[in-house]
Amino acid sequence: MATEPKKIIIDTDPGIDDAMALFVALRSPEVEVIGLTTIYGNVYTTLATRNALHLLEVAGRTDIPVAEGSHVTITKGTKLRIADFVHGADGLGNQNFPPPNGKPIELSAAAFLVEEAKRNPGKVTVVALGPLTNIALAIELDPAFAKNIGQIVLLGGAFAVNGNVNPAAEANIFGDPDAADIVFTSGADILAVGINVTHQVVLTDAERDILAKSNGKFAEYLCKILEVYFSYHHDSYSMRGVYLHDPTALLAAVNPSLITYTEGVVRVQTTGITRGLTILYNKQKRFSEATEWTDKPTVKVAVTVDAPAIVKLVMDRLME
């Protein structure tokens, strides 16, 4: 008997690599996308919702609900850091796409997450591709959420490497460090995929050219919007290729055997010059006194990735 596809909700701030991850998810028979929730990060939340609806229309999947997420951080902060210099002012490579016809559902992202987790206890995976505000709000809204949700696979953190916002912090954690600390210490089953892992997964110029020459509908669409993302990587990292952050996290949720992980307690620095820093306690030392990591639940943190397999899966599924 065929196993049922894994139900996933993608929490997203689209975003060029978010668009790639979404399309890969829609082409992956191992998972069923039961909803999208939106968040600020690569763009403001209003635009994230518009882009999520647009991408579902491009894919012909307007049956999938979109629930709009928070416009502010968990501490009600309104000074958000938006990465329009990475994704373009519209978040999708400055293509001036027409507005979508669809609308988000009435439920907020946090309420939708709570309801779906309650409806299918232990069976829903959240793939979180932006700052973690909606997930933290769901945890605050329903004390049972951390137990009801199957797994949270999140793209975030820079474990023992430099960040991409500054040497300390990775963008999604930096976007809402207080929310990230709530999520990491919530007791939910969490797999964090940080940029220590996603920086190993590069789609090269040559591979983009192969995508562009294919007849795949998704490949064709993505090659248009990828231009801005490639030039950002060229300017910032002097590389001829782009990091596949979001698709890597998505595929780690689809097929956990593509990564290896370690387990420990993660805390997030919420103030000062290292705001957004993620620190994993690896349990190698028994400290003689209690620390801020003592008695907190452990999470899984990805350490290695089968990068060629991820790139191949992304290409194959986009060209289908």
Ligand SMILES: O=c1[nH]cnc2c1ncn2[C@@H]1O[C@H](CO)[C@@H](O)[C@H]1O
């Ligand atoms: O320099 C950057 N600043 C902000 N966001 C970035 C930067 N580089 C990549 N991303 C975006 O943040 C997530 C990974 O941290 C990815 O979604 C990526 O597109």
